[in-house]
Amino acid sequence: MTEGQQRAFEALWPHYGITLDQGPLPLASHFGRQAPVTLEIGFGNGEALAQLAARHSEQDFLGVEVHSPGVGHLMLTLAAQDSQNVRILQSDAMELLRHHLPEASLQRVLLYFPDPWHKRRHHKRRIVNQEFTDLIHRALKPGGVIHMATDWEDYARQMMTLFSQHSGFRNQAGKGTFSPRPETRPMTRFEQRGERLGHGVWDLLFERLG
């Protein structure tokens, strides 16, 4: 980060940033109210999260990202649009899911364009695996939805297989079927770049059964 970015980061972090203590994250006290919470995992520069938060001031949004420049970028956007309904964690999403999210606390989870780790020997680093499906199931409220999108076909198929195998989810598009791109999913620079390169995009929406 440049010196200016560092200064902006330090000024804005107390407003938007939260840190993980021992035990469950007290979501309502961080947001100062009870409202449906959406978690975005790996928000990158935060374009999607900022757009959704601006569109839905009646909902709360929690973003988790490990990359500081992305966190800084999102905080600047949130400050510019005066969003009050977003909190940010600069942490490993798996740590959050394993140890800190209360059971049945989320209305929605967004996982847009996760790192594809396209070399076969690196597939084990992909965030979507069986443990991930179990942790998402635990964190969602019954009826809550995980929305995933990727521009890597074999990763899309892996997501489809793992979530279809889990008996606690229903594929909203029907068994084994990818969803049409929902208009509600904001376009990010990342996706635009993929489009220019001629990549396809696969959307998956799985709902937690009661």
Ligand SMILES: C[S@@+](CC[C@H](N)C(=O)[O-])C[C@H]1O[C@@H](n2cnc3c(N)ncnc32)[C@H](O)[C@@H]1O
């Ligand atoms: C390919 S980028 C996509 C960013 C964004 N979702 C978009 O669509 O533009 C994947 C992002 O996930 C973040 N990430 C990867 N593993 C993570 C983890 N375990 N916890 C939190 N963020 C993670 C990376 O830092 C990166 O910003």
